[in-house]
Amino acid sequence: MPVVIEPWPQAEAYLPDCTLAVRHAPPVEPGAPPALFVHGLGGSSLNWTDLMSLMRADVDCWAPDLGGFGQSPPPRDGDQSPRGYAANLAAFVEQELDASAVHVIGNSMGGAVALQLAARRPDLVRSLTLISPAMPALRATRGNVHLPVIAVPGVGERLVPRYASLAAEARVKATIDACFADPTRLPERRMAEAVAETRARDDLPYAADAFLRALRGLLMTFLDPGPERPWKLAERVQCPTLVIYGRKDPLIDTRAAHRVTRHFPDAEVQVLPDCGHVAQMEHPDLVFHAWQRSIGRRLGRLDQPGPTSSSSGIVTTS
Numbered sequence: 418m419p420v421v422i423e424p425w426p427q428a429e430a431y432l433p434d435c436t437l438a439v440r441h442a443p444p445v446e447p448g449a450p451p452a453l454f455v456h457g458l459g460g461s462s463l464n465w466t467d468l469m470s471l472m473r474a475d476v477d478c479w480a481p482d483l484g485g486f487g488q489s490p491p492p493r494d495g496d497q498s499p500r501g502y503a504a505n506l507a508a509f510v511e512q513e514l515d516a517s518a519v520h521v522i523g524n525s526m527g528g529a530v531a532l533q534l535a536a537r538r539p540d541l542v543r544s545l546t547l548i549s550p551a552m553p554a555l556r557a558t559r560g561n562v563h564l565p566v567i568a569v570p571g572v573g574e575r576l577v578p579r580y581a582s583l584a585a586e587a588r589v590k591a592t593i594d595a596c597f598a599d600p601t602r603l604p605e606r607r608m609a610e611a612v613a614e615t616r617a618r619d620d621l622p623y624a625a626d627a628f629l630r631a632l633r634g635l636l637m638t639f640l641d642p643g644p645e646r647p648w649k650l651a652e653r654v655q656c657p658t659l660v661i662y663g664r665k666d667p668l669i670d671t672r673a674a675h676r677v678t679r680h681f682p683d684a685e686v687q688v689l690p691d692c693g694h695v696a697q698m699e700h701p702d703l704v705f706h707a708w709q710r711s712i713g714r715r716l717g718r719l720d721q722p723g724p725t726s727s728s729s730g731i732v733t734t735s
Contacts, residue, residue, distance in 0.1 A: 421606040424466050425480070427488065432508045434496075438462070438488035439509070442469040442478035450543065451514050452476035453506060457525025457551070457695075458631055459592070461487030463610055464524065468697040471705040475713065476520055481509060483530070485627025487614070497627065498634030499526070503533035510541050518543040520712065524697055525668070526551045526635050529647065535658075536650035544712045545658045548704065549669045549694050552647050552676075553639040568633050577625045585615040598665035598693040607698070651680040658684040659711040661704060663692030685711045 425440040440462040452472060454465040462480035469478040483502050484492035491497065492505060510519055521542050523531030528550025535542040567573045580588065589611045593600045618624045638647055658681045662671040674686045687707050689696055696704050 421604045422466065422470050424463055424610060425469060425478070427462070430481070430509055430513050432505060432512060434494045434508065435484045435492035435505045436490055437481040437484070437505065437509060439482070439513075440465070440469075440480045442473045442480075444477045445474050449473075449475060449477045450520060451510075451517055452478050452520040452522060453510065453531075454478060454480040454697075455502075455506065455521065455523035455527030455531050456480070456483065456486070457523075457527045458635065459486070459628060460524070460527070461614060463487070463607075463614060464695065464698055465522075466607070467701040468522075468704055471701055472708070475709070479509075479514070479519075481506065483527070483631075485623060485631060491623055491627050491630070495630070496634075497630040499529040499533045499638055500537070501634065502530040503537060506530065506534055507538045507541055516541065520544045520546070522546040522548070522697075522708075523550065524548040524695060526631065528552070529635060529638065532647060532650055532654070535656060536653040539653075539655045542656050544656050544716065545654060546708055546712060547658070547660045548696050549662055549666050550660065551635055551669070552673060554670050554673055564632060565636060568629070568636050573629045573632070574625075577628060581619060581625060585612050585619065589615055595667060596694040597699050598663060598691055599699070602699050648676065648680050651677075652682065654681055654683075656683070657712055657715040659708060660684060660686045661696050661707060662686070662688045663694060663696055663699070664688055664690045665692060666694045668694045683715075687711070 425442045427438050427440045430437045430439050454469065456462060456464045461482050465480040469480060472478055482489035484490065484505060485497055492501060510516060518541055521531045521534060528547040531545060531547060532550065535545045567576055589608065593603055597603060660677045662669065662674055664671055671688055674688060677684050677686050689700060689703055692700055
């Protein structure tokens with residue numbers, strides 16, 4: 418039976434505009450470059466426990482709870498847009514990581530935040546890895562069609578508290594069922610951790626409001642027609658980029674993979690056939706090996722085989 422490791426220790430970072438609860442998995446070898454792991458909407462740093470345990474072989478792992486999620490209070494300036502979150506992460510890198518260039522890995526909304534950071538602060542980002550990133554799409558999917566409804570002012574304020582009245586176990590199970598291709602892949606220990614965190618958040622007076630603010634901030638970027646809309650920001654990313662999609666993801670349309678190779682200057686794409694929305698939780702080993710083959714190879718840090726072509730392309734791995 419595989420060993421399920423404990424969540425990594427958590428401490429607080431006090432920044433000008435926010436306080437972040439951050440989990441740290443130190444590297445196996447001292448001196449490894451830092452890496453920043455950014456969770457999605459409604460998630461937390463717990464989403465990265467297993468991937469961090471693998472990646473600490475190559476990097477120094479830091480996973481913050483974004484403001485309003487996990488154990489972090491909402492940012493003091495109230496900005497829970499992807500751009501606002503990116504500014505908080507930039508401050509964390511500058512203050513706590515000595516402004517070193519970091520590897521950034523983001524999932525879902527965390528991918529949208531990571532994109533903002535890489536495009537606006539290229540001096541702070543060494544590589545970018547996006548796992549099922551929340552990017553504007555031409556069509557809704559069966560798993561996300563309800564989100565614009567929840568974002569409507571007044572509607573969300575009624576629906577989110579009503580949903581929060583359900584048992585924590587039921588809410589966590591619904592989330593796992595929606596995000597995994599095979600929910601049985603989540604270890605019982607991880608389910609118990611998620612339930613405990615959900616119960617703890619039920620006592621926070623800002624939990625529902627933080628979720629709605631973040632959701633609305635994300636969807637506003639989808640509606641932006643200007644030069645700083647997400648797909649235009651992608652064209653400004655200077656670092657090597659890896660984008661990972663799950664073929665069975667009900668929330669993100671994998672056909673966006675073809676847009677990635679048109680907009681990111683230096684991107685490789687991998688589509689995992691038997692995977693849902695949170696590949697770092699469902700298949701952490703595949704994500705780690707994909708990162709080694711793509712980012713590690715292109716930066717010349719790791720002696721790992723990679724795709725035969727260095728140009729942008731789509732690779733499907735089983």
